[in-house]
Amino acid sequence: DDCRGLGVGAALMQRALAVAKARGHGAVILLGDAPYYARFGFTAAKTGELSLPxxxxRDRLLGLELVEGALDGAWGMITPAGAPLLPKRPLLKTKASRSRKAPLAVPHAA
Ligand SMILES: CC(C)(COP(=O)(O)OP(=O)(O)OC[C@H]1O[C@@H](n2cnc3c(N)ncnc32)[C@H](O)[C@@H]1OP(=O)(O)O)[C@@H](O)C(=O)NCCC(=O)NCCS
Structure with missing residues (x-):
């Protein structure tokens, strides 16, 4: 709560939008409070035919076009399509993951 209202939320949003635009995305869609996200240009105007699993x-499903008209006629179920951010398995087998079946506590030698 101490950090609210300092502009951190806005800075994160501006950065995320700039990165999305640089990567060539046409639009950004999110679920959030319209009164907050409106300041960045998000509206429910073109998300009425979209759904989630x-x-x-519905009034929290908001869109922002990075390319004009990108959300024109948008419809259907929103599903993940990008690469996962984190690998599902560790990249390297660690000593700990190899010996998972070993006893957790080893008795002290007398
Ligand atoms: C919403 C949130 C991310 C904003 O982060 P922040 O770093 O405080 O944002 P900023 O400093 O950039 O902006 C603060 C402004 O947003 C406004 N604001 C914050 N939450 C708001 C909301 N739910 N609706 C309308 N305005 C809101 C504040 O009143 C303030 O307004 P001002 O610029 O007129 O003073 C943060 O308050 C938060 O995490 N809230 C709890 C979770 C949440 O509501 N998430 C959004 C819905 S998913």
Missing amino acids: GAFE
Whole structure:
């Protein structure tokens, strides 16, 4: 709570939008409070025909076009399509992961 209102949220958003644009994305979609995200240009104007796999509040599904018209006629289920950020398995087998079946506590030698 101490850090609210310092502009951290806005700075993170501006950075994320700049990176998304630089990577060639046409639009950004999020679930959030419209009164907050409106300041960045997000609206529900073109998300009415989009849906998510689970339950969600329709008025919180917001979109922002990075390329004009990118969300024109957008419809259907939103599903993950990008590469996962983190690998699902460790990249290297560590000593700990190899010996997972070994006893956790080794008795002291007398
Ligand atoms: C929303 C949140 C990310 C903003 O982070 P922050 O670093 O305080 O944001 P900023 O400093 O850039 O902006 C603060 C401004 O946003 C406004 N604001 C914060 N939450 C808001 C909301 N839910 N609706 C409308 N305005 C909101 C503040 O009143 C303040 O307004 P001001 O610029 O007129 O003074 C942060 O308050 C937070 O994590 N809130 C709890 C979770 C949440 O509500 N997430 C958004 C929905 S998923």
